Amino acid sequence: MVVGEQGRALNALTLPVAADSPSRRERQWSRYGAASVLTLGGLIVLAVSVGVAVTLGPADVSLVNVRDILLNHLGLAEIPVRVSEDAIVWQERLPRALVAAACGAGLGLCGAILQSLLRNPLADPFVLGVSSGASTGAVAVGMLGLGGSSLGLSGGAFLGALVAFGLVLLLARFASSGTSGVILAGVASTQLFSALTSLIMFAFADSDEARGVMFWLLGSLEGMRWNDVGLSTAVVGVGAIVCIASARSLDAFAFGEDVAASLGIPVARTRVLLLILTALLTATLVSIAGAVGFVGLVLPHAARLLFGQRHARVIPATIVLGAVFMVWVDAASRVAFAPTPLPVGVGTALVGVPVFVLLLLRRKGRA
Template sequence: MHPAVLVVGGLVALVLSVGAAATLGAADVSLVNVRDVLLNHLGLAQVPVRVSEDAIVWQDRVPRALVAAACGAGLGLCGLVLQSLLRNPLADPFVLGVSSGASTGAVAVAVLGIGGIGLSGGAFVGACLAFALTLALARATRGGTAGILLAGLAGTHLFSALTSLVVFAVADSDETRGVMFWLLGSLEGVRWDDVVLCWAVVAVGAAVCLGYAGRLDAFAFGEEIASSLGIPVARTRAVLLLLTALVTATLVSVTGAVGFVGLVLPHVARLLVGHAHTRTVPATIVVGAVAMVWVDAGSRVAFAPTPLPVGVGTALVGVPVFALLLVRRGRAS
C-alpha cells in the first residue's frame, strides 16, 4: 500500500472513528447530534442542541477519543523507534522502565499524600527518574544496546517493587482500588488540555523521527554499519531514547499504563508499507490512532456503565494480533 494512500485514508478513518466513538456510551447520542455539536463548537454552524448532549459530546467523549488516538499514535511511534534503535522486535516504550517509574510516581502522590503536582505530575516525575536510572546503569555498564535493555529491565522491576511496597504498606482498600484502576490504564476524566498536551508531544515526536528516518534505517543494519555511514551513533541514540522517554512519560502520566500498543503497532505498519522509516513513521501514527480509538470505545461499552480499563482492552486485542503476526512471520521464514 502506498504510504500517502494509507495516511490520507487513515486520517479520514480517524475523523469518522472519533465521531462514531462519541455516539457510544450509557447516554444515547446520535451521529447527527455529534456532527451538530462539533460544527457548533468549530464555528461552522449554529444548530440547536440540547445542553446535556453538548456536554456529553464536547466535554467528555470527543476529548477522550482524541486522547486515545494520541496515546495510540505516540506509543506506537515510540515502539517503532525503539525496535529499530535497539534492533529488537520485542522492544516497546516500557522497556526503559518509564511505565513502572510513572506508576511509582502516581502512587506516591495518591497514597503518600505528596501534594502540589497532582497524579499526572507525579507520574511524569517518576517516569523521568526511572529513565534517568536506566541511562545511568547503561552508561556504567558500557554495554551498548544490550546494556540499555538490561538496565531498563532492572529499572522496571525496581520501580514495580516500589509501587507494590507503597500500596501494600500504606494504602487502604479505597486507595488501592483507585491506584490499581489507574495502573491498568484509564481515560476517565480527560479534558481538552490533555488533548492539547498529548497531541503536542506526538507532533514533536513525529517531526523528530521523520528527521531521523535515514539514521533509523541505518540502525536497522547495526551500529557498526551506521557508524561507517558517518552517523554519530552515540548522539543519535541518546536523542532518540530521550525523545521516546519524554513522549511515553507524558502519555502515561495522562492515561496510565497502556501495554501492547508500542509492541504490536510497529509490526502492523511494517506489514502495510515496508521497513523504510519515511513510510513506517506516518503509517504507525495513523494506524495507532485509529486502533486506539476503537479499543477505548470497546472498553467503554463492554461492561457499561462500568468502563473496562483501557489497558485491559489493549492486552485483549494486542495479544491475539501479535500472535497472528508471529505465526505469519514464522511461515514466511
C-alpha cells in the same frame, strides 16, 4: 548489492545516485509522496473512527448530532442541540477519544523507535519496563509528594521512565544472551518498579486511594479533559516531527550502529535524542492514561507488514494505526461492560499478549 526488503532499504541508503536522475526522483516520491498520501488517508479514517466512537455509550448520540455539536463549538454553525448531548460529546466523549488516539499514536511511535535503536522486534516501553518506571514516578509524586507541586505527575513519570530505561540498559550490558538480554532486563525492571509502586500504595494509601490508583495503573481514560488533549497531542506531535525527520537515521540503525556511522549519522547524539524522546512520550502518556501495554509492540509490526521497512512510511503508518487502534479499543472497553468501563489496558493486553507470543515463536523459528 543486498537483496530482499531490508536489502533494498540498505541499498537506498548507501548507493550513490545522480541528483537529477529519474530513479532518485522516484525514490523521493516513494519516500515522501507515499507517506503524505498514507497520512492523509489515515487521518480521514481516524476522523471517522473518532466520530463513530463518540456516538457509542449508555446515552445514545447520533453521528448527525456529533457533527452539529462540533460545528457549533468550532464557530461554523449555530444548530440547536440538547444541552445534555452537548455536554456528553464535547466535555466527556470527544476529549476521551482524542486522548485515546494520542496515546495509541505516541506509544506506537515509542515502539518503532526502540525496535529500530535496539534492533529487537520485541522492544516496546511496556515490555522494557519504561512504563512501569513512569508509573512508579507518577505514584511517588502523587502519593508521597516528592518534588512538590513544581514537579507534577508528568515530571515524576518522566524521571521514573529515565531511571527505568537506564537500569534496563545497564542490566542488558552485563547480560550474556545477546539482544534477548534487553528483554530479560526489561522483565526484571518491570517487576522491580511494579513492586515499588505496590509498596508505596500499601504503605501510604487508604483503600479508596489504592482502588483508584490500581484502576489507573491498568490504563484508564476516565475523566479526560481538554487540557489532557492539549498536552498529549502536543507531545505526540513533537515526537512525530522528530521521528519523521530522523527516518533515514532509523533506517540505518536497523542495520546496526556501524552501518549508521559509516553513512555519516551522528550515532551517539541521535541515539540519546531518540531515547530521551521515547522516555518523554512514555512518561507524558502514562501520567495521563496509566500504563497501557503492548501498543508499541504490536502496531509497528503491523505497519511494517503493510508498508515495508522504510521508516518514512513506517512512522506515519504506525501513528495512524496506533491512533485508530486505541480509539476502537477504548470504545469497546467503554461499552463492553456498560455502565462500568473496562480499563483500556486490559483490552490492549488481550490483543498484545497473543501477538507477543507469536513474535517469540517466530524468532525461535528463525534461530
